[in-house]
Amino acid sequence: MTEHPNTQQPDGVPDPRLEQLRERLQAVRERIGSAAAAAGRAESPPQLIVVTKFHPAEDVRRLAALGVTDVGENRDQEASEKAAALAALELRWHFIGQLQSNKAKSVVKYAHAVHSVDRLQLAAALAKAMAVEQDRTGRAPLDCFIQVSLDGDSGGHRGGALPADVPALAAQLAGSAGIRLAGVMAVAPLGADPVPAFEKLAELSARLTAVHPGAAGISAGMSQDLEQAVRLGATHLRVGSDILGPRPALR
Ligand SMILES: *Cc1c(COP(=O)(O)O)cnc(C)c1O
Numbered sequence: 419m420t421e422h423p424n425t426q427q428p429d430g431v432p433d434p435r436l437e438q439l440r441e442r443l444q445a446v447r448e449r450i451g452s453a454a455a456a457a458g459r460a461e462s463p464p465q466l467i468v469v470t471k472f473h474p475a476e477d478v479r480r481l482a483a484l485g486v487t488d489v490g491e492n493r494d495q496e497a498s499e500k501a502a503a504l505a506a507l508e509l510r511w512h513f514i515g516q517l518q519s520n521k522a523k524s525v526v527k528y529a530h531a532v533h534s535v536d537r538l539q540l541a542a543a544l545a546k547a548m549a550v551e552q553d554r555t556g557r558a559p560l561d562c563f564i565q566v567s568l569d570g571d572s573g574g575h576r577g578g579a580l581p582a583d584v585p586a587l588a589a590q591l592a593g594s595a596g597i598r599l600a601g602v603m604a605v606a607p608l609g610a611d612p613v614p615a616f617e618k619l620a621e622l623s624a625r626l627t628a629v630h631p632g633a634a635g636i637s638a639g640m641s642q643d644l645e646q647a648v649r650l651g652a653t654h655l656r657v658g659s660d661i662l663g664p665r666p667a668l669r
Contacts, residue, residue: 433480435477435480436480436483436484438663439477439480439481439484439661439662440484442660442661442662442663443468443481443484443486443661445660446466446644446657446660446661447466449644449645450463450464450466450644450648450655451463452645453644453645453648453649454648456649457648457649459648463648464639464647464648464652464653464654464655465488465653465654465655466486466488466655466657467488467489467490467512467514467637467654467655467656467657468481468486468488468489468490468657468658468661468662469489469490469491469492469514469640469656469657469658469662470489470490470491470500470658470662471490471491471492471493471496471515471658471665472496472665472666473662473665473666475499475500475503475504477662478500478504478507478509479504479507481661482504482507482509486509487509487510488509488510488512488530489509489510489511489512490511490512490513490514490533490656490658491511491512491513491514491515492513492514492515492516493515494513494517494521494524494525497511497513497525497528497529498524498525498527498528501527501528502528510530510531511528511529511530511531512529512530512531512532512533512654512656513525513529513531513532513533513534514533514534514603514637514656515534516534516536516577517532517534517535517540519539519540519542519543520543522540522543522544522546522547523543523547523550525544525547526544526547526548526551526557526560527551529560530558530560530561531560531561531562531563531600532544532560532561532562532563533563533565533603533637533654533656534563534565534577534603535562535563535564535565535587535591536564536565536566536567536577536578536579536587537579537583537587538586538587538590541562541587541590541591541594541597542590544560544562544594544597545591545594545595545596545597548560548594548595548596548597549595549596551596552595552596559596559597559598560596560597560598561598561600561635562591562597562598562599562600563600563601563602563603563635563637563654564579564584564587564588564591564599564601564602564603564626565577565578565579565602565603565604565605566578566579566580566581566584566602566603566604566619566622567579567580567581567604568604568605568606568607568615568618568619569607569610569615577605578603578604578605581618581622584602584622584625584626585625585626585629588626588629588630588633592630592633598632599630599632599633600633600635601623601626601627601633601634601635601636601637601653602619602622602623602626602633602635602636602637603635603636603637603638603654604616604619604637604638605640606638606640606643612642612643612646612647613646613650616638616639616643616646616647616649616650616651616652617650619636619638619650620636620650620651623636623651634653635653635654636651636652636653636654637652637653637654637656638650638652638654638655639652639655639656639657640655640656640657640658641657641658641659641660641661644657
């Protein structure tokens with residue numbers, strides 16, 4: 419693979435962080451490949467989104483040099499700064515964190531997808547912001563995943579809509595110009611077996627695609643549970659710490 423020309427190191431100067439990221443990325447890609455093969459999905463493996471939150475833009479640049487095309491962020495200010503600094507790389511930025519409606523205008527300026535749409539008010543704010551943004555730039559529609567809560571307490575710390583609220587949210591997103599309803603997203607409950615949660619998500623996905631056949635995306639699976647997610651049909655994996663290492667302390 420050829421290196422992207424834009425790494426900061428002058429030619430010939432070793433970059434230990436690049437080598438570390440290369441090894442960890444390769445290990446995660448191998449895990450995904452094995453899980454996909456075991457699930458009979460070798461021909462349609464999931465999309466890897468590397469979650470770069472709390473890590474510097476320079477690491478995102480290194481990942482791009484290693485062939486990463488999709489990155490995930492969970493805070494608007496950090497994401498918008500990194501996306502601006504790395505605009506030349508043509509990465510796809512995925513917003514995966516809880517999002518306040520008043521940040522929609524900012525997020526649609528850089529995000530290819532939002533994985534955390536969990537309420538009608540946010541869906542409306544994103545649609546409104548996309549109408550303005552598409553007028554201004556002609557950008558492609560925003561992919562929106564409906565985040566569902568799989569531990570039964572909507573508003574719990576992991577976020578997400580109640581499963582019963584998915585149809586109304588889906589109808590609103592599907593009816594919004596500038597938005598493409600992409601599918602469902604979830605974070606497995608902390609400290610519990612992820613399998614029942616991912617099974618429930620697969621069920622919700624089947625119900626959603628019965629009405630919206632194009633919305634077949636399933637965003638699930640992180641460092642700890644990507645194998646289970648692949649087995650249960652995840653189309654998008656959001657992997658952070660197993661590639662980038664522990665997140666630096668909050669600034
Ligand atoms: C941080 C984060 C991830 C990545 O988690 P890791 O355990 O570091 O792989 C995935 N999804 C969401 C929503 C996150 O906030």
